[in-house]
Amino acid sequence: KQEVTQIPAALSVPEGENLVLNCSFTDSAIYNLQWFRQDPGKGLTSLLLIQSSQREQTSGRLNASLDKSSGRSTLYIAASQPGDSATYLCAVSQNYGQNFVFGPGTRLSVLP
Amino acid sequence: EAGVAQSPRYKIIEKRQSVAFWCNPISGHATLYWYQQILGQGPKLLIQFQNNGVVDDSQLPKDRFSAERLKGVDSTLKIQPAKLEDSAVYLCASSSYYRGTGELFFGEGSRLTVL
Numbered sequence: 288k289q290e291v292t293q294i295p296a297a298l299s300v301p302e303g304e305n306l307v308l309n310c311s312f313t314d315s316a317i318y319n320l321q322w323f324r325q326d327p328g329k330g331l332t333s334l335l336l337i338q339s340s341q342r343e344q345t346s347g348r349l350n351a352s353l354d355k356s357s358g359r360s361t362l363y364i365a366a367s368q369p370g371d372s373a374t375y376l377c378a379v380s381q382n383y384g385q386n387f388v389f390g391p392g393t394r395l396s397v398l399p
Numbered sequence: 400e401a402g403v404a405q406s407p408r409y410k411i412i413e414k415r416q417s418v419a420f421w422c423n424p425i426s427g428h429a430t431l432y433w434y435q436q437i438l439g440q441g442p443k444l445l446i447q448f449q450n451n452g453v454v455d456d457s458q459l460p461k462d463r464f465s466a467e468r469l470k471g472v473d474s475t476l477k478i479q480p481a482k483l484e485d486s487a488v489y490l491c492a493s494s495s496y497y498r499g500t501g502e503l504f505f506g507e508g509s510r511l512t513v514l
């Protein structure tokens with residue numbers, strides 16, 4: 288049974304810092320890994336999707352990497368801003384079209 | 400392109416009452432998911448539909464929860480009777496099965512409070 292963990296559970300940084308969020312999964316036979324952002328009281332917004340054949344994806348100040356063999360993904364946020372404050376969740380699917388299993392999220396606070 | 404639509408956004412009921420949530424996925428998305436998210440946790444799958452057929456409902460408490468997706472488009476999730484522990488956000492998501500990458504898109508969620 289796939290399990291996803293995220294470390295740290297919470298993180299507080301000053302504005303302008305570069306930061307890394309971690310995601311680990313127990314079964315390396317994944318098809319997709321997706322990073323989401325969730326603002327308080329809102330749904331999940333997709334940030335980046337990495338397919339199993341890819342090693343990284345980039346969107347603006349965000350870069351996500353995937354190391355299937357070690358069961359890890361990292362989300363790198365460059366030059367953090369207060370508007371980046373949110374909970375970041377990662378999720379993995381075992382096969383195309385299958386359910387995504389979610390981690391508990393990392394709550395990020397970027398202080399002005 | 401319109402996103403995933405959900406209603407109502409908020410619902411407060413007393414235990415043992417019933418409630419229903421509605422979801423309209425992104426146009427053309429064959430796969431629809433209902434997730435339950437308890438405060439401070441990641442979403443947990445309740446049920447997955449492929450068109451109007453059930454793919455996975457192994458974690459759906461079938462004694463009180465039911466869901467349907469008539470005509471392979473809209474879906475309704477019902478809870479009857481509700482328990483205190485059902486207080487959570489119910490998230491609907493969809494993805495395109497026949498083309499694309501399998502990326503998941505979520506609605507805003509329906510927040511349920513059971514008193």
